[in-house]
Amino acid sequence: MHDVKIFDTTLRDGQQGKGISFTVEDKIKIAKLLDANGVSYIEGGWPGASPKVEAFFKEIKNVELKNAKMVAFGSTRRASNSAEEDVFLNKIVQSGAPVACIFGKSWDLHVHEALKISLEENLDVIESSIAYLKKSGLEVFFDAEHFFDGYKRNPEYAIKCLQAAEAGGAEVLVLCDTNGGTMPFEVSEIIEAIKPQLSTALGIHAHNDCELAVANSLTAVKHGAVQVQGTINGFGERCGNANLCSIIPSLKLKMGADIVSDEQLQALSSLSHHVYEIANLSPIDSQAYVGKNAFAHKGGVHVSAILKNPETYEHIRPELVGNKQEVTISDQSGLSNLIYKAEKFGIEIDPKDPKLKSLVQRTKELEKMGFTFEEGEASFELLMRRKLGLFDRSFELLGFRVIDEKRGHDEEVIVEATVKVDVNGTIYHTAAEGEGPVDALNKALRKVLEVHFPQLSSTFLTDYKVRVLNSEKGTSSNVRVLIETTDGKKTWGTLGVSANLIEATWKALIDAIEYKILKG
Numbered sequence: 177m178h179d180v181k182i183f184d185t186t187l188r189d190g191q192q193g194k195g196i197s198f199t200v201e202d203k204i205k206i207a208k209l210l211d212a213n214g215v216s217y218i219e220g221g222w223p224g225a226s227p228k229v230e231a232f233f234k235e236i237k238n239v240e241l242k243n244a245k246m247v248a249f250g251s252t253r254r255a256s257n258s259a260e261e262d263v264f265l266n267k268i269v270q271s272g273a274p275v276a277c278i279f280g281k282s283w284d285l286h287v288h289e290a291l292k293i294s295l296e297e298n299l300d301v302i303e304s305s306i307a308y309l310k311k312s313g314l315e316v317f318f319d320a321e322h323f324f325d326g327y328k329r330n331p332e333y334a335i336k337c338l339q340a341a342e343a344g345g346a347e348v349l350v351l352c353d354t355n356g357g358t359m360p361f362e363v364s365e366i367i368e369a370i371k372p373q374l375s376t377a378l379g380i381h382a383h384n385d386c387e388l389a390v391a392n393s394l395t396a397v398k399h400g401a402v403q404v405q406g407t408i409n410g411f412g413e414r415c416g417n418a419n420l421c422s423i424i425p426s427l428k429l430k431m432g433a434d435i436v437s438d439e440q441l442q443a444l445s446s447l448s449h450h451v452y453e454i455a456n457l458s459p460i461d462s463q464a465y466v467g468k469n470a471f472a473h474k475g476g477v478h479v480s481a482i483l484k485n486p487e488t489y490e491h492i493r494p495e496l497v498g499n500k501q502e503v504t505i506s507d508q509s510g511l512s513n514l515i516y517k518a519e520k521f522g523i524e525i526d527p528k529d530p531k532l533k534s535l536v537q538r539t540k541e542l543e544k545m546g547f548t549f550e551e552g553e554a555s556f557e558l559l560m561r562r563k564l565g566l567f568d569r570s571f572e573l574l575g576f577r578v579i580d581e582k583r584g585h586d587e588e589v590i591v592e593a594t595v596k597v598d599v600n601g602t603i604y605h606t607a608a609e610g611e612g613p614v615d616a617l618n619k620a621l622r623k624v625l626e627v628h629f630p631q632l633s634s635t636f637l638t639d640y641k642v643r644v645l646n647s648e649k650g651t652s653s654n655v656r657v658l659i660e661t662t663d664g665k666k667t668w669g670t671l672g673v674s675a676n677l678i679e680a681t682w683k684a685l686i687d688a689i690e691y692k693i694l695k696g
């Protein structure tokens with residue numbers, strides 16, 4: 177495989193995605209991560225477009241980058257002025273970035289409709305803009321905007337635009353699928369058709385409007401492209417840009433391109449999550465390679481096979497990209513799912529133990545009632561231990577009562593819970609007020625339990641979700657309550673199902689507490 181360079185545009189095109197806005201500090205953090213992860217070029221933004229971009233370029237000069245070069249983005253010059261006079265081209269030069277990437281028109285429609293200049297004038301605009309940046313000492317890439325659409329309408333003119341960029345001295349001619357509507361077979365055909373007419377290296381910049389940006393990028397590389405532009409997690413305008421979190425492992429593991437080291441590849445999942453966190457977005461669990469579910473197995477047939485050999489249902493070992501294998505428990509589980517989980521929980525089992533078969537059945541019955549153990553794994557571990565005779569309750573409930581009292585439209589609700597429990601033969605009766613019924617119950621219960629089990633004092637609820645299961649029954653529907661609890665180090669999920677919201681909550685709460693007591 178020929179040499180391929182990764183060009184990241186998360187900080188420029190990625191930020192053109194709706195809902196994504198990075199501060200200068202965010203951009204510095206991301207640039208450092210990209211550099212550490214082996215990216216060759218980092219496009220920092222369009223100097224002159226916003227003061228934030230200029231502040232970024234000023235700030236990034238103080239950061240020592242080990243792998244990557246900074247790139248300043250912009251457009252070809254305005255037709256009404258020379259390149260030397262062009263405000264934006266001069267902003268690129270002043271940014272201090274050693275590399276410039278400018279976009280220019282290669283679709284005649286855009287020249288006529290958007291720029292409103294002649295086709296000849298546009299060729300001069302492209303060549304003179306690039307020549308000026310080259311003369312200013314920069315490495316220059318030309319983003320041929322709408323190249324594939326332009327080529328399909330007027331191939332001669334689209335090629336002339338690339339040749340004008342070549343004449344100006346561009347180091348790489350980047351073919352842009354700006355509207356994201358090109359098919360991979362078109363990318364193959366068009367690249368093969370233009371190659372003989374050019375002597376400059378090609379790059380690819382694909383958008384994801386047909387969910388093909390990654391496929392188009394890899395196809396372009398297969399046909400000789402030496403630069404792939406994309407963004408972390410595929411952030412970008414409309415449906416996003418080509419996702420580098422898929423392109424990097426595909427290039428390295430499937431196409432043999434030596435673009436990042438093994439260690440950098442292992443940091444990919446973490447890079448993806450960091451960038452989501454900085455962008456204040458929730459990660460997409462089903463994301464290829466780096467998503468939480470990318471190697472999660474649910475069907476019993478799959479789990480049975482991966483226990484024998486993971487290659488049966490995994491296209492790569494998850495550790496190569498810093499991800500991990502997971503097995504979930506559901507109504508589609510078989511004995512193999514349970515065996516896998518038992519090992520994970522540290523429970524020694526005899527696979528022939530008939531209790532396991534009855535646990536598979538019980539799991540399916542509970543799932544039918546509305547339990548989803550995929551999210552309530554701690555509840556499943558307790559169920560498994562109970563079924564195998566490996567778990568005794570730490571306390572017995574003798575009763576609880578929750579009172580909600582409201583005495584007028586504008587009055588606050590007063591909530592009080594009383595709890596009666598037996599701990600090691602001693603009976604306790606406690607009461608507490610709370611912000612709501614869950615809070616009051618939790619407080620009343622903890623008054624007793626934290627005395628006997630001090631480890632509980634470090635635990636608190638981080639999430640509480642309620643889902644109505646059979647909504648056609650209206651207010652008498654079953655509800656599922658999912659609780660997430662943490663002790664600061666570990667987080668675990670528990671659940672309860674009932675037609676009564678308080679009862680469903682109680683079950684989830686008790687499992688959360690029992691789980692912590694069990695784990696010490």
Ligand SMILES: CC(=O)SCCNC(=O)CCNC(=O)[C@H](O)C(C)(C)COP(=O)(O)OP(=O)(O)OC[C@H]1O[C@@H](n2cnc3c(N)ncnc32)[C@H](O)[C@@H]1OP(=O)(O)O
Binds near residue numbers: 192291321
């Ligand atoms: C495919 C891409 O993603 S390209 C990058 C797109 N990103 C952005 O646009 C984000 C940053 N942009 C901006 O902040 C602003 O658009 C600016 C500062 C660049 C320009 O702002 P304004 O001068 O107010 O112009 P406005 O945004 O209304 O229109 C864009 C202008 O650029 C011109 N233009 C578009 N492409 C090019 C090009 N390749 N070369 C030269 N001029 C171009 C348009 O014809 C239009 O000019 P006009 O005002 O004479 O009609």
Ligand SMILES: CC(=O)C(=O)O
Binds near residue numbers: 320
């Ligand atoms: C240049 C660019 O961002 C595009 O054509 O999509």
